[in-house]
Amino acid sequence: MKIGIVCYPTFGGSGVVATELGKALAKNGHQVHFITYQQPPRLDFFNENVFYHEVNIPSYPLFQYAPYESALTSAMVNVVLNENVDLLHVHYAIPHASAAYMAKMVLKTRGRYTPVVTTLHGTDVTLVGKDASYEPVVTFSINESDGVTAVSENLRTETYEHFKINREIEVIPNFIDLSRFQRQQKDHFKTAICPNGEKLVVHTSNFRRVKRIDDAVMTFYHLRETVPVKLLLVGDGPERARIQALCRELGIMDDVRFLGKLDAVEEVLSVADLFLMPSENESFGLAALEAMACEVPVISSNAGGLPELNINGVTGFLSNVGDVADMVKNARYVLDDDQLPTFKANALERAKQFELSKILPLYEAHYERVLKNV
Ligand code: GMT
Numbered sequence: 001m002k003i004g005i006v007c008y009p010t011f012g013g014s015g016v017v018a019t020e021l022g023k024a025l026a027k028n029g030h031q032v033h034f035i036t037y038q039q040p041p042r043l044d045f046f047n048e049n050v051f052y053h054e055v056n057i058p059s060y061p062l063f064q065y066a067p068y069e070s071a072l073t074s075a076m077v078n079v080v081l082n083e084n085v086d087l088l089h090v091h092y093a094i095p096h097a098s099a100a101y102m103a104k105m106v107l108k109t110r111g112r113y114t115p116v117v118t119t120l121h122g123t124d125v126t127l128v129g130k131d132a133s134y135e136p137v138v139t140f141s142i143n144e145s146d147g148v149t150a151v152s153e154n155l156r157t158e159t160y161e162h163f164k165i166n167r168e169i170e171v172i173p174n175f176i177d178l179s180r181f182q183r184q185q186k187d188h189f190k191t192a193i194c195p196n197g198e199k200l201v202v203h204t205s206n207f208r209r210v211k212r213i214d215d216a217v218m219t220f221y222h223l224r225e226t227v228p229v230k231l232l233l234v235g236d237g238p239e240r241a242r243i244q245a246l247c248r249e250l251g252i253m254d255d256v257r258f259l260g261k262l263d264a265v266e267e268v269l270s271v272a273d274l275f276l277m278p279s280e281n282e283s284f285g286l287a288a289l290e291a292m293a294c295e296v297p298v299i300s301s302n303a304g305g306l307p308e309l310n311i312n313g314v315t316g317f318l319s320n321v322g323d324v325a326d327m328v329k330n331a332r333y334v335l336d337d338d339q340l341p342t343f344k345a346n347a348l349e350r351a352k353q354f355e356l357s358k359i360l361p362l363y364e365a366h367y368e369r370v371l372k373n374v
Contacts, residue, residue: 006018019042055068069098069099076103080114088103089117097118115146117149120148120169123283125158125283127210127281146374148169150169156169173308173354175355181294186267199228200229202296204262208237215324232259233258266290269291269293275316285305288306292309292351295347295348297334297346314343315347
């Protein structure tokens with residue numbers, strides 16, 4: 001197949017899922033055309049089946065907001081016509097699904113029907129999409145997609161609850177490439193961060209409010225009262241300055257490190273003992289899956305699709321959103337030397353359920369069904 005992939009070129013989340021999916025499809029012999037406004041961070045290699053098309057957004061003094069959606073639509077039309085693309089797969093509904101619908105309509109006038117698959121990732125439904133400013137367009141473009149997937153059962157249910165959807169949504173969960181995400185021997189790194197044999201707690205995110213990083217810091221703060229621990233915070237975003245100020249206020253800066261956006265996150269996870277994900281909302285929790293693949297148990301909230309990934313009492317623990325006391329209690333239990341090896345092994349076993357080789361065929365079958373119905 002020749003597949004056009006539209007996504008955000010982000011370091012995590014939907015951008016990573018879209019890029020890794022495209023790379024895997026290309027390795028399987030499909031031709032993949034990425035259409036984005038910037039090279040996705042993980043698209044840093046050469047493969048004869050991978051093509052990258054940058055969306056050009058010309059500016060003009062009249063535009064207070066550059067019409068990205070029109071530029072993206074035109075890019076999709078041009079790529080489909082020039083490269084003979086069979087199908088467009090857009091990741092994150094806003095504004096990709098409506099731009100794809102528009103592209104499909106333009107292509108129809110040129111005698112082509114190019115089906116559109118939309119993958120819902122989370123905040124495009126649970127946070128941004130629900131907003132009245134976007135809802136009518138999101139509802140319309142989901143209904144007009146030729147195939148729709150959601151990354152968890154919970155997201156599928158939420159989509160039906162919040163939008164008037166008249167079509168089937170298939171659940172295809174996030175996946176992990178275990179050849180990259182595996183525990184590596186990085187003892188020197190661990191010794192540098194934890195010179196006195198402390199346990200290492202990690203949180204990675206895009207530092208948005210929805211991640212409740214305060215809860216991660218407060219969990220660490222209370223854990224630190226009884227367990228020798230260090231905290232690594234990976235990623236960057238709007239909340240970073242506030243979280244840094246909180247750590248200074250709490251007087252814990254000597255035990256906390258902010259690493260910023262890090263590409264080789266698997267190296268940090270390789271020396272971690274515990275991963276924290278106290279999110280307000282989390283449709284799947286790809287960052288937690290990456291941790292589990294590196295044998296790191298997870299203390300998370302029970303929001304969204306997290307219970308579908310993190311098995312309470314097995315791969316870590318789930319707490320109600322904001323229940324820091326419970327997270328501290330659970331973290332203490334998991335970090336106990338008698339418990340930790342079992343939780344680590346369970347985390348890896350669970351991650352194996354989401355191996356790329358198990359999930360890729362689900363997308364391929366979805367594409368085939370969509371193309372058959374055209
Ligand atoms: O985590 C984020 O806020 C980024 C966001 C995105 O769309 O890039 O991630 C969402 O998609 C990921 C990939 O499907 C999921 O693993 C995340 O759980 C989801 N984030 C939220 O629902 C908050």
